Amino acid sequence: MDRTRAAHFVFHSVALSFLPLWKLFRKTQLPPLVVNPVHLILSVFGCAMFLVSEVHVHAANLPARPAAELRTTGPADHLSVPLALSYHQVVLEKRSGSGWRPLSVLYPRTLSREQMRDVHFVLPSGLSPEDVRVLGYRNPKFPSRFAYGKQAFSRYEVTAETAAHPPLDRLRSQKAAPVPSSAVSPPSLKANSLWHLAGETLLVYHHHRGLQVVDLKDPDNPLKLGTLRLPVVGEKLWALNEAGTEVMLLGRSIAKERQGSILLYLLKITNGLPEIVKELTIPGRLTDSRFIGPHLHVLSQSKKAGQGLRTLLTRLDLSQPPNPTRLSDMVFSGGGAVFQTQDTHLMVRVKEGSQVRLHEVPVSSAAGQSVDQPQFRSATQVLGYDVRIRGQDLILKHATEAQVAQVTLPLGWRTDRVIPSSDILLQVEDGLAPGSQARVRVTPITAPDMLLQELPLGPGRVVGMTQQDDEVFIAQWVPASLEGEAETRLLTWTLNLSDPSAIKLHPPIEQRLKGLDEWDVDLSAVQPLRLHRETLLWFIPARHHPSLWWSSPIAVAAAQPSAQDLIPASSAVMVLCPVHLTKTGLSPEEPQILRIRGRVLHTSRAISQEGFIFFSHDSAGAASGSDLGPPSRVPWRPQPGEISSWLHVVDCRSGAPLLRDPVSIPGQLLSVTDIDDQGAVVLTETELSLRRDSPPARVIQASGYDGVSVRQFDNYITGTTASSAAAAQDDRLYLTRETGRAAVVVVRYAKSSGKLSQAATWNTNAPPTLLHAARGHLVASSPGNLELAFADAEAGKLTSIASYDTPASLWLQVDRTAFTEGLDLWIPAGDYGVEFLQKQGASDQ
Incomplete structure (x- = not known):
């Protein structure tokens, strides 16, 4: 059925609906009517518009016919x-x-x-x-106005003269991911552990992993009994009884609503499982503390307008831990207060201006001896073993017999990627820190802090991971400088999960990337692309170079004559590393590199559907790179000026990647929808400075790609800033609104009308800095906040499901969120390990 037949069908339906009325009119004798010509014309025009709109809707929803x-x-x-x-x-x-x-x-x-x-x-x-x-x-394929749409595009970089805020520099801003999850370092926290040995039980408080209880009855096989995470940076840890079942922890809060305040936790440990009995808040900033018998003395410092620095001494009686009582509060002028012992008296040393004053602290005669112990001890002994904590590992070594192998129990580790599978959880450490190694750790899915198996991957950085059935594929970037080789290598490892009790790590296959290093590519944005079950493609985009203070030109080589192949020229746009999955293992192909003349300013994420790969790149005033020319001189850091965006399409339907000619597009690629043999609808974004005193706004364009050209047929100015967080899924764009009420705005492309419009708004507790859309859900993260919403694909609406307060220093990599079949969420959290959201907070609609 084509559009003509659809029109006939609609006209026939409308005529049938008016047939009963016409029969009634013929049987009824009505007086002659005087028809107003204006009313008649308007009626005819309205009916015509209705018929045209109905024809367009029916034609847009017609099933595709083969070519x-x-x-x-x-x-x-x-x-x-x-x-x-x-x-x-x-x-x-x-x-x-x-x-x-x-x-x-x-x-x-x-x-x-x-x-x-x-x-x-x-x-x-x-x-x-x-x-x-x-x-x-x-x-x-496209709306009728597509044939007359604009085909050549360019824009200008927003400069300081057109924006009151700091200029949006395209050499620093990744529009598809305004806050790149893997490129931002997590907050720096002291990694030392507080620990106390009570008999054969070790109590360890790790700033990232919380309070851990370790049983040392068998030093050759230490057992972690329980863990309790707390939103506090620990300063002191005390056991209130000899058995270590009553514990007191003093530290600084990292909770969003009271960040930096002093928190005192009274904990009870039952069968190795810690739980909170009482939580107290002490005002001010912690400067010192002393525990003498059942009495705790805490010094804190605060500053009030017109009063200067003031020191507060808080004294608590902990003889009954579930019900602590406050003995007294004392206030001193000055700051920098610490405790010191003079003879048998406890003194507070306070500095006020140039003077130092000593104040005596009343101590009850019934109070016992000070049980303050060094919190960061080097070693102690239990059952003939030296016990020490080195980094994030508990180490036990026999004190007298050197031939006995030492035992190591990890107390915490870094998690950069996670894959849940059946009853186990794979946690991958990328190996980002200098001198560190990439590792895969296997834990029970019900106890993510209990290590079952550790598989080292060696030096190099993990840049990608994907799963197919019982196999997990891991890509590792090994620079030439690590092993003294002339070429950088990309390794692809295979993990076999068919037997969860004994996971097998197969030797990797390698692909050599001659002439490339970490300066050329963005390793934090590597994507695994799956076109079909037999082929895996690692997509490595070009690095988005930062702004440099000089802009002197450098000489670059001329482009090669053929634009139809993936060819070397001067600047890398992306690298494709194909890997074939065979019955006997992995089979690598030669990596293919796309380069252009000039300097690449930005490469978008890749979108893989229906056998095609779509991505775009930005360049400063450069052509697509398909023409010949003499060796040119391009600026090392292009000055603000004209920017061009180019769409690249790789056709993989026939097996081998086939690169089509690049096409000019309005802006950076955000999403691609309605993909078939005829073409696709491309959604892009640019920025527009509407006022001198406001940041530039994000503008969305809808364009049609027919395999040869791109023509724009709609434009939508959003109420969001150009640098805010964004996520895309098919025909829906999720954009963070930072001005006014914090929210996520849904902009949707309607195939029936060929128009962009705002479909919904989801109000959030804070402006999200990271967004991730997957499995019909949208995850939004900001410092101190994590929110989850159900995304209705049909209506384009967002329905809030859950909201969580998180520690302000917790760094969640929500763009790497993993979903189980039951819609449980696992989110890598760097040094904090992994965060888990149960199904009751998600929706399987």
């Missing part, structure tokens, strides 16, 4: 397609390897009357009719 190979006539250098009026889109394609590359596209129904009968193609030089074919499509 027809059309008969051609004409001389060797010209092809004519007779009677092409019944086709909306006619495409000339050239054979390229095992696939076909579009060369030209015509739309017969948009031509003048003299041209409506036949359409004509001029063959490029060197091509014969045997090398090409012509396909015809009867269904319209």
Whole structure:
């Protein structure tokens, strides 16, 4: 059914609906009416508009019809397609390897009357009719205004003269991910551990992993009994009884609502499991503390306007830990207060201006001896073993027999990626820190802090991970400088999960990347692309170089003559590393690198659907790189000026990647939807400075890509800033609104109308700095806050599901969130390990 048949169907339906009324009118004798011509014209016009809109909606929802190979006539250098009026889109394609590359596209129904009968193609030089074919499509792919849309695009970088805020420098801002999750370092926290040995039980408080209880009855096999995470940076840890079942922890809060305040936790340990009995807040900033018998003395410092620094001494009686009582509060002028012992008296030393004052602290005669112990001890002994904590590991070594192997129990580790599988959880440490190694750790899914197995990957950085059935594939970047080789290598490891009790790590396959280093590519944005089950592609985009204070030009090599191949030139846009999955293992192919003349300012994330790979790059005033030219000089750091964006499409339907010619697009690529053989709808973004005293706004464009060109047919100015967080999924864009009420705005492309519009708004507790859309959900993260919403794909609405307060220093990599089949969420949290959200907070709608 084409548009004409759809119009006939709609007209017939409307006529049938008016038939009963017409019969009634014929049987009724009505007096003659005087018709107002204006009313008659408006009525006819309204009916016509209704019919046109209905035809357009029905035509847009028609099922796609397969392309027809059309008969051609004409001389060797010209092809004519007779009677092409019944086709909306006619495409000339050239054979390229095992696939076909579009060369030209015509739309017969948009031509003048003299041209409506036949359409004509001029063959490029060197091509014969045997090398090409012509396909015809009867269904319209894009709105009618597509044929008249703009095709050449460029824009200007926003400078300080057009924005009151700091200039949005495209050499620093990644628009698809305004706050790159792997490029931002987590907050720096002291990694030392507080620990206390009570008999054969070790109590350890780790700033990232909380209070851990370790049983040392068998030093050769230490057992971690329980863990309790607390939003506090620990300063002192005391056991209130000899058995170590009553514990007191003093530290600084990292909770969002009371960050930096003093927190005192009274804890009870039952069967190795710690729980909170009482939580107290002490005002001010902690400067010192002393525990004498059942009495705790805490010094804190505060500053009030007009009063200067003031020191507060808080004294608590902990003889009954579940019900502590406050003995007294004392206030001293000055700051920098610490405790010191003078003879048998406890004194407070306070500095006020240039003077130092000593104040005596009343201590009850019934109080016992001070149980203050060094919190960061080097070693102690238990059952003939030296016990020490080195970094994040508990180490036990026999005190007298050197031949006995030492035992190491990890108390914490870094988690950069996570994959839940059946009853186990794979936690991957990327190996970012200098001198560190990448590792895969296996833990129970019910106890993420209990290590079952550790698989070292050696030096190098993990840059990607994906799973297929019972196999997990891990990509590791090994720079030449690590092993003294001449070439950088990309390793692909295989983990076999068929037997969770004994996970196997197979030797990696390698691909050599000659002439590339970490300066050229963005390793934090590597994507695994799965076109089909037999092929895996590692997509490595170019690095987004920071702004430099100089801009002197440098000489670069000229581009190569062929633009149809992935060729070397001067600046890398992306690297494709294909890996084939065979029955005998992995089989690597030669990596393919796309380069252009000039300097790449930005490479978007890749979108892989229907056998195509879409991505874009930005360049400063440079062409697409397909032309020849002498060696040129380009600025090392381009000055603010004209910026061009180019769309690249890789056709992988025939097996080998086939790169099409680059096409100019309005801005950076955000998403691609409605993909098929005829083309796709491309959603891009640019920035627009509306006022001098406000940051630039984000503008969304909808354009049609027909295999040869891109034409814009809609433009939408959003109420969000250009640098705010964004996420995309098919025809929906999720944008952070930072001005006014914090929210996530949903902008949607409607296929039926070919228009962009705001579909919904989700109010959040704080402006999200990271967004991630997957499995029908949207995860939003900001310092101290994590929120989850259900995303309705049909209506484009967002429904809030849950909101969580998180420690202000907790760094959640929500763009690496892993979902289980039951819609549980696992979020890597760096040094904090992994965070877990249960199904009750998600929706399986």
